[in-house]
Amino acid sequence: MELDERKAKILTAIIQNYQETGEPVGSRTISKLTDLSLSSATIRNEMADLEEMGLIVQPHTSAGRIPTDKGYRLYVDQMMADNRREVAEIKDLVVERVDRVELYLKQMAKVLAANTNYATMITGPSYHDTKLKFIQLSRVDAGKLLAVVVVEGNVIRNTIFDVDEGLTDEELLSLNLLLNTKLNGLSMREINLGIIKDIEAAAGAHGAIVSQVLDAVADAIRTDDDMQVYTSGATNIFKYPELSGSQTAQDLISTLEDKKDLGELVRSGLKEEAGEGIQVYIGEELPVAAMKDCSVVTATYDLGDGMRGSIGIIGPKRMDYQKVVGTLQKVMDQLDGAYKKTLAIGNKEQT
Amino acid sequence: MELDERKAKILTAIIQNYQETGEPVGSRTISKLTDLSLSSATIRNEMADLEEMGLIVQPHTSAGRIPTDKGYRLYVDQMMADNRREVAEIKDLVVERVDRVELYLKQMAKVLAANTNYATMITGPSYHDTKLKFIQLSRVDAGKLLAVVVVEGNVIRNTIFDVDEGLTDEELLSLNLLLNTKLNGLSMREINLGIIKDIEAAAGAHGAIVSQVLDAVADAIRTDDDMQVYTSGATNIFKYPELSGSQTAQDLISTLEDKKDLGELVRSGLKEEAGEGIQVYIGEELPVAAMKDCSVVTATYDLGDGMRGSIGIIGPKRMDYQKVVGTLQKVMDQLDGAYKKTLAIGNKEQT
C-alpha cells in the first residue's frame, strides 16, 4: 500500500486535530476539516487503509482514530518540513543579571516550560572541553588549601582539600604562578601526563603536591552531581489527560524529580549529531519506561568555549511538534554564542 | 463539655486508626480496637460528644468519623507527649564525601523522604550570622575581579564583578591583606558603616573600590536565589489518596516545584522559637492555600557556626506525627554540630 498525497493529508489532519482535542477523531470531522471536499464515507475508506498501514488505530470499535507511534514518526520525519509554521515570539526571555551558566539555564528551562506548556529539562554543560582561564590556590586553614578555578564563560568552581606538606606563602605564590603559566588556555582533556610531569619537575621540591592539586582541580571542574539536570514545568503534564492518569503521572513526575534517567536520555542523544541537532523521540522509542506515553524533543546547545549541553522538552505524544521544534530552533539560534554577550551585560548591571 | 480520659482514649484511637487506613472509622472498630471493652453503642454516644466538641466529623451521614484540624491539634499538643514511641533507626543516612553544606542538605532531604514516605524540604542556612574566614580577590580579566569568600563551615561563595579603576598587582595584594585583617572573624551582620569607613580610610587612594568589593562580597554570601530550598520525595504525596485527587496533587506538586512559598512558610516558622524547635502546622493553619489538606512539621537545625536553617516534612493531615516528630528530633540530634565532623572526614577521603 502506498501513501499518496490524499492519505498524507488525511493523516496530517488526524494528527493535528488529535493534537488539539486529545480525542479520537472521526471521519466526519476530517471531511469537514480538510479542503479535500470528500464525504465521510470516502474518508472512512482511506482511514481503513491508513489503519492497515499501521499509522493510525482505533482505541476501540466505533471510536475515531488516533495516530500510532509510527504515524507520528512519519509525520515528524516527512510532513513537518513542508509547511513550517512561523514560530510565535518567545515571551519572557528576560535573562537578568546572570553571572553563572547554571542560573541562566535554570531560567531558560522555566521560560521554555512557560512558553510551550510542556515539561522541560536542561543539562548543564560538560566542562571537559572548556578552557581553563585562571587558577588560584589559597590557604584557608593550616594544611587546608582552597582551589578556585575559573574556566571560559566565567564559570567558577572550587574545592577545599588537604595537603600533606606545609607550604610557605612564597611557595604557594610561586605554585600559583606556575600553574597559571602552564595550564592557562588548556582544557581538562588536554592536560595529559606529559604536562603534569612538566609541572612537577618545575615545582621542584614540592612536586609531590602537584598531583594533589591537579586532582582537586579536576574534582572542582567536574560538576557536583556528575552531570546537572535542571527541570521545570513538571506540573504541565497534568494538563494532558492521557498523561495525568494516576500511574503515568506519578511515574513521570518521579522521573523528572529524579533526574538521573533524564541525564542518561539526553546524553545518548548527544552522541549522534545527525541533522540540525534536534531530535524527536516518540513513545516506545524512548529508553525510559515511564515515558512510553510521551514524546521528547531534544536539542544540543552551544554556548561557545566548548560549553555544550542539551535541552529536552517532554510532552504527550500529541505534542505540537512544529511549535516545539520551531521554538527549540529559535532558542538555539539565540543561544548560539549569546551567553557571552549576556554575561557581559549582566556583569555591567551588577556593579 | 469536658474531655475526660475515656474520650481522649477514643479520640486517640480514632486518629491512629484513621492514620493507618485513611478511611473514616466507625464505632464498632473502636469498640474492638481499644482496651476499654465498651460496646459500640457506648462509643457512639461518646463520639457524638466528641463531634459536638468539634474534634471529629462525619464526612457524611452514616459514615465513620474523621478527626478535624482541631482534633489533630489537641492530639499533637496534649496526647503525643505521653507514649512517645521509640523511633526506628534511620536507614541510609550515609553521607559520603560532602564538602558542601548544600550537598549534605540535599542528601538529607532525600534520606528523610525515603524514611518517612512524605515529601521533605530543607532550606539552606542563612549566612548572615556566619563568620567570614577568608577573602581572596583576584584579577580574572582586565577590569574584572573575582572575589572568593570562605565562611565558617568551609562554605565557599564567589562572584565576578567589574571595577572601575585599574589596580596593580601590588595594590590588589595589599587590598587582600587589608580585607582579611579587618574582616576576619566578623559576620555579615557585624560589618557596619564604621568598619567600612575604617577600611576605606586604610585603603587610601583606592578607598572608592572598597565599597564595590564589599558589595560583591555581600552579594556572594547571599545565596543565589535569595534562599535556597531543596525538596525531595514530592511524589510521595501520590501515596495518599486524599491528596492525589487531581487538583490537590497538582497544586501541591506545583508548590513543591516552585519552592518560593516553601521558603516563606519555613521562614515564618523560624521566628518563633518556641518549644524544642519542632513545630506542627495542621491544615488551615498553613499559610499556603495549596496545602490546606496537608500537615507540615518543621524543625530548625543548627550546624554550628551560625549555620541555621530548617527542615520541613509535608504529608497528609493523617500523617504519623509521632514518627515524624521523633525522626526529626533524632535527625536534629545527629545534625547538631555534626556537620563539622563529617566535613573533616569528607575532606580526608577526598585527598
Add this chain to the structure above:
DNA sequence: GTTAGCACTCTAAACAGATGAGTGCTAACA
C-alpha cells in the same frame, strides 16, 4: 451508665437502558 435492638441514612457498587458517535459494508451513481 451501659447495652441490645431497630429503623433510618447514605455511599458505593452493580446493573440496565438509552444515547450517540463512529464504523464497515453494500449498492447506486458519475
Add this chain to the structure above:
DNA sequence: TGTTAGCACTCATCTGTTTAGAGTGCTAAC
C-alpha cells in the same frame, strides 16, 4: 473506477435504579 448515500452494527458513555452494607441515632431494657 472512484465517490457517495444509506443502513445496520458496535461500543463507550451517561443516566437512572436497585442493592448491599456500613454506620448512625434513638429508645427501651438491664
